Amino acid sequence: MATITHASVQRLCWVKECTDQWQLSSRRESGALDPGSSAPSKAGPHRQQRYRKEWEADSALKPWLQDVSNDPLKAKCRVCIVVIVVELTALAKKLQERKFSVMCDESTDIGSVKTSCVVVRFFYVDSLSVESKFWELYDVCNADDPESVERGATGKSLYEGMMKTFKDHNVPIKNMIGFGADGCSVMMGVNNSVSSHFRSDCPGLVVMKCICHSAHLCASQACRSLPRRCEDLAREVYNFFKCSSKRQSEYKQFQSFCDLKPHKVLHPSQTRWLSLVAVVQRLLEQWEALKLFFSEKWLTEKLLAIELIINSLHDPFMKLYFMFLDWVLPNFTEFNKFFQSDKAVITVLHDKVSMLFRDLLLSFMDRTYVMKTDLNTVNPERRDRHLSDSQMYLGVKVMQGLNNPSIQEKKAQQQEFFQRCRSFLVVACTEIKKRYNFNDGVLSKLNCLCPKNALSSEFRERIPSLFPLASELPLIVPPDDHSLLQKLDDQWRMFPILQHELKNLVNESPDKFWGEVSQKESSFSDLANFALTALCLPHSNAECERVFSKVNLFKTKQRNRLKTRTANGALLSASCIKGSCVHFTPANDMFSRINNHAQLFQNIREHEFDLEEDS
Template sequence: MVPKYSQHYRADWEKMADFKEWLQPVENDTSKAYCKYCKCEMIAKLSVLRLHISSAKHRKAIEPMKSQKKINFPKVKKDLNTQKAESSLALFVCEHCAIMAVDHLSELCKYRFVDSKYSDIKLHRTKCTNIIKNVLAPHFIQEIVTDLGDQEYSLLIDESTDILVLKMLGVSIRYFSRSLKKIISTFLGLVEIEDGTAVSIVNGIKGLLAEIKINLKKLIGIGTDNASVMTGTNSGVHALLKNATGNDNLVLVRCVCHSLQLAMSHASAETLPRNVEFLIRETYNWFSHSSNRRLFYKNMFQTINGGSVPLTILQMCNTRWISIEPAVCRILDQWIELKTLFEIARRDEHCYTAEILYNMYNDPQNHLYLLYIRPILQEVQVVNKLFESNDVDPTRLYNDLIGLVESIGRRILNPTARVDILTEDIESYLDPKPYMGYAFETKLLEYNLQPNAANYLRQRFQETLKVVKPSIVEIAQEFRVNAPMIEKLVSQWRNIVHIKWESLTSTVKFWNEVMQYKDAADNNPFAELCEFAMSLISLPHSNADVERVFSQMSLVKTKLRNRLAVRTLNAILYVRFGLKRAGKCCYSYTVPDNVLRSIGTKEYYDSGSQPSTSADVDEDEDLNILFP
């Protein structure tokens, strides 16, 4: 007996001339078809459909339809001028001011530019917030995801607290952009975490990558500060991420800027007297809250220097000892004037602080201390800024760091010593009377100190440089690959020297040229080597980008805007960093048409845009705090 099979509805029937006007499928039932003229269901068989056409019921139902003429309306292209204006205003608000300002800004445009084609714009706080969160921010996120593709990348992570003392995890991403042909280091997201434990941080990273749809397995390196929660061997963030990614070769790069800072702090704490830091800090504090003191000092300075205006005494950061460098330079440039100021202040104001500062300025040893540390701080600051920059060649940074260590080390070594500062013990090669710099030696002769005092200073400074040496030398961990790949890389590296390359001054430009090279078969014989090189270049060298994220967070979420929700804060930062990545401003960036069309659609609104009285209020109202 031949088995029977039930017929299912076929969409192809709707294209047939006899059926296309009236045939429709039945929802949730593929065994039936529907006639929209007769408003009835039938079995989904071709023979049944043909019988239905010839039925009296169908002929009677279709008769009125034959006499009606079908009007074909031409497709009208939707005008996106209004959406362009709204998106531009939203970009402006993101980059320059609070969202609440758009209430008046849009009305101003409407009333003052009545003859403009954008005069019908309707943009206020709620709509602007939705454009930022649901249109612009996803657009810039998708740009990163599309540009990254399936490439390997590194993450820069750090934690901080916002104005509401919420613990935030800042995440930046670093990768090679094939479309822009350069290294991109940009903001990826802020994540609110419960505490500062490694588990909480790793969960925050995994949640962020899953939300943005970036493959965690492609992570090849992380850049962190030197905190134990980040670098712990067994339960640190690095160790947990190695387990999460399944990559035992996940590279950990401790921020060199933090290492330099720790080295300088350690060296100063161990060897320099505490009064040096006190002098710098209290000199700034003397002027920080008194306009009268500033005016008096300005008049006195102009009297001494023939009308010249003094530069402001700078503040040193309590957590960054390297920040002392510009403050030291300002104080040394105005040493005589400051000494005179505190001499007058202790006499006229009978101020104990002024008397202490005058005694310190009158002590030649303090002057010599600052003259000694100034050139060292300047050298360290130069290297520190190189590591903070995104425009430097990453392959040359190691040489700059080694040059800094050798430069500082040679100050205390015997000039004839043949020693490798990085690997050998330098104790037996120390110069008994090291040269401390021109400014120091000149002032030392001028002050005519006792020989014991001069030798004491030299010995103390020598100890400072010895402390610096082991703390700042940190070499990135070796980047390992499997044996078969190493053989390919060695072969390609051996052959790459036989090609005449043009871009030899820049590492990134050179590997871009290698990436575009084709042989006679139109293949790239150095493909694996290029991938490996770009992965290495994508490794971080400092955490400066995450610090910039926190700076922007502090500018956006202020005391007046302290109710800004994390999602809105993230959206604003996505737009800001997206504009920076594109090298555009709010007036020059062109939002794609497909993105503009989503403005005003149903998907553009969500439940998060509704007013809320919960703790996580999603508002941007500065004045709610002043006028509740």
């Protein structure tokens, strides 16, 4: 039975391959395909394939293949559907019992179908960690529902669609403590957005903008302060090579001559969070080889595009701008990478944002002003606190490049360079301050849940009570539950006495740490449960982006008619299996459902997955 489940789950992910196999077998029998051929005949007319009972005699298909009643043009995998139902049922049962946060995003796939992805984040007792789990992928505009088509992707329709997914599985809305999404108006707008409906229907719910989206937008906005020709150079170089195998082969000779690795020139994408810094670093690495290559091309081809590129590559200030970007962009990239993690890193979010903001400020503003002024009141545009051009810090490479005689003799261009770099830093800091509230009542206090701070007696002198944080989370600790509030405070004050017993867990992640406390120290169970619930708050929307990336892997140009419910089933199966299906051990509930034929056919009717016709 376990072997059947493994094979069935694999086939769910590649259902079209099964369809092709049936079509191939049928065409061979009908004479449309030669017995020894492996490809369909192009001369044969296309026809709709009906289900054939003969297929069930095939030993490879018999254990899992099943017809669909009242529809001879469809077939089902009897085991895969059960796996999907069990996974969703088990996840719904967990959400019915504990607090959780929800993350949402929308996207349009290659088939021009707009879908919304819902991910839930909760504490998983079995692994003693906070995990993000895929919940559902559904159509925003359902052709079977004219009202949804007319409304479109509005905040209200997205909110109602999301809430319907929870109501259908009897998940109580009162268990929801947080909502996370990107900062677009339909998600985070003041009026008629998803977040505004959440605030209206769920008072006290914590709404978080994705910090990764925010960091990317800050860097993108700041890059507009630099000359447009910097971006033009990156795009023109990429476009010159992208469609020509001959040019790429010729360029490899110049790379070999300059003793460089044969790396390709990268594409500067506007939507990929981490692409820009990689493009800058690759151009700087290949700068000399590119100069030689385009110099030779200019002598032989005399193209306008080559003239623009060669002029930029021989401009010393152009390289200086790229050196500046090579220093400043990794600050955003490393920050972004850190918070793309699905681990419980929300406890350090405030400190990380403060560190990034202060580091950028210190590169162009007076140190005393930055260090002694509250970050929420610092004004990056305050000119009287700006450093002079010679005092600004723009990276080691820029400092070395400024010693170039060809740069020192051009005072006007040198002044423009400093002015644009200063503008970049001012805009970046202004955008960070606009998108993040340094006085946020929740994020500014969550660092007390870090293991090191929680066990520190010195930290108690600064944070003697947990009440300020608990009062900001009314959906975790009801304001009128004074008994629980007092228990939390008493346990918080006494918790440092476990410093010696828990010293081996200080370096663990916060969720692992508090999970172990909840298992070992019953006298601190209320404090541990509060911490684990607070750690479920979303810090980024990266998990939703990963779901859409998975969809793009199996919904391709060749499979653009794949139904959203089929994709949803594949994602649920992948979430259930976690890795290779060969080592997957089905739960007892799965076997019981497989053996229960009445339940099986009921699940088939409720979760139909259309097999695509080979058109």
